[in-house]
Amino acid sequence: MKRFTAATANPAEIVEELLNGGGAVGISGLFTAQEIAEARAIVMAHSEHSAEKATHFQGAAEGAGNLNLQRRVWNLLAKGEVFSHMATHPVLMNVLRSFLGTEFIMGSIAANRILPGGPGQEPHVDYPYWDFHKPETHPVGFNGSFPMNAQVSVLLDPFTKESGATGYVPGSQRELRYPAPEDGFYNRCERMTGEPGDVALFYGVTWHCAMPNKADHDRSAILIQYLPKWVKPMEDMPAALPQPFLDNASPELRQLLGMNYPYPEVLDAAKAGNTEGRK
Numbered sequence: 395m396k397r398f399t400a401a402t403a404n405p406a407e408i409v410e411e412l413l414n415g416g417g418a419v420g421i422s423g424l425f426t427a428q429e430i431a432e433a434r435a436i437v438m439a440h441s442e443h444s445a446e447k448a449t450h451f452q453g454a455a456e457g458a459g460n461l462n463l464q465r466r467v468w469n470l471l472a473k474g475e476v477f478s479h480m481a482t483h484p485v486l487m488n489v490l491r492s493f494l495g496t497e498f499i500m501g502s503i504a505a506n507r508i509l510p511g512g513p514g515q516e517p518h519v520d521y522p523y524w525d526f527h528k529p530e531t532h533p534v535g536f537n538g539s540f541p542m543n544a545q546v547s548v549l550l551d552p553f554t555k556e557s558g559a560t561g562y563v564p565g566s567q568r569e570l571r572y573p574a575p576e577d578g579f580y581n582r583c584e585r586m587t588g589e590p591g592d593v594a595l596f597y598g599v600t601w602h603c604a605m606p607n608k609a610d611h612d613r614s615a616i617l618i619q620y621l622p623k624w625v626k627p628m629e630d631m632p633a634a635l636p637q638p639f640l641d642n643a644s645p646e647l648r649q650l651l652g653m654n655y656p657y658p659e660v661l662d663a664a665k666a667g668n669t670e671g672r673k
């Protein structure tokens with residue numbers, strides 16, 4: 395994984411790496427130890443007892459009865475201001491504008507906590523391609539030549555091989571396909587390792603998954619999903635946030651929440667006149 399810092403995070407170089415290189419990069423130095431400690435404390439408090447939230451790519455764990463060793467905390471914007479700062483970090487916004495178009499949105503901001511002994515996930519691709527195990531439900535000719543997803547993981551704990559740092563197959567993003575058992579994911583995968591506060595940024599078409607946590611400590615990350623403006627977001631964040639939060643949202647946050655993009659709209663009831671076109 396190519397690694398950058400806040401100072402060296404060149405958008406053109408990162409976009410090239412995401413589309414045509416390994417599919418994932420590391421960026422360090424974006425968050426303070428205090429921000430990470432605060433985020434981690436909130437995630438731990440909200441996942442102390444709550445094993446029974448929706449989760450994904452955990453079919454095997456569900457079958458084995460150890461689903462409680464991976465815990466999700468959803469709708470993080472409502473749970474601490476620190477998460478709004480993470481989602482709108484200027485270095486990330488700058489890179490993502492080049493990758494997803496300047497008016498990109500956020501589809502989800504959630505935590506993924508894997509406790510010691512947690513089994514990890516099925517190798518997969520992310521939303522909105524994440525049901526590409528049923529390719530016939532997507533348009534003919536669909537491919538990953540332009541991105542409809544970018545994923546940011548903000549690491550809250552040491553991500554090591556032992557603790558289950560996200561595994562991924564470099565280059566797998568160049569052909570949109572859901573990984574099959576014959577693809578030998580576990581023999582080919584590399585890891586998005588890092589220290590608390592580091593960021594892994596990847597194109598969600600890259601085959602990846604959380605790996606088993608064999609360490610003696612938790613392994614948590616904030617997972618942020620970014621999408622072009624016209625992709626239906628995964629979490630209905632405006633519906634889950636209090637009205638004062640929406641009223642006071644910064645311009646960046648308004649954009650991320652899709653508040654600047656009007657569709658779908660009841661056009662029959664919209665103001666009369668021409669609303670689109672060069673002129």
Ligand SMILES: O=C(O)CCC(=O)C(=O)O
Pocket residue numbers: 450506520558559560561602603604605615617
């Ligand atoms: O937590 C991780 O390492 C990755 C999680 C992931 O890929 C997902 O939930 O889609």
Ligand SMILES: [Fe+2]
Pocket residue numbers: 518519520602603
């Ligand atoms: Fe994923």
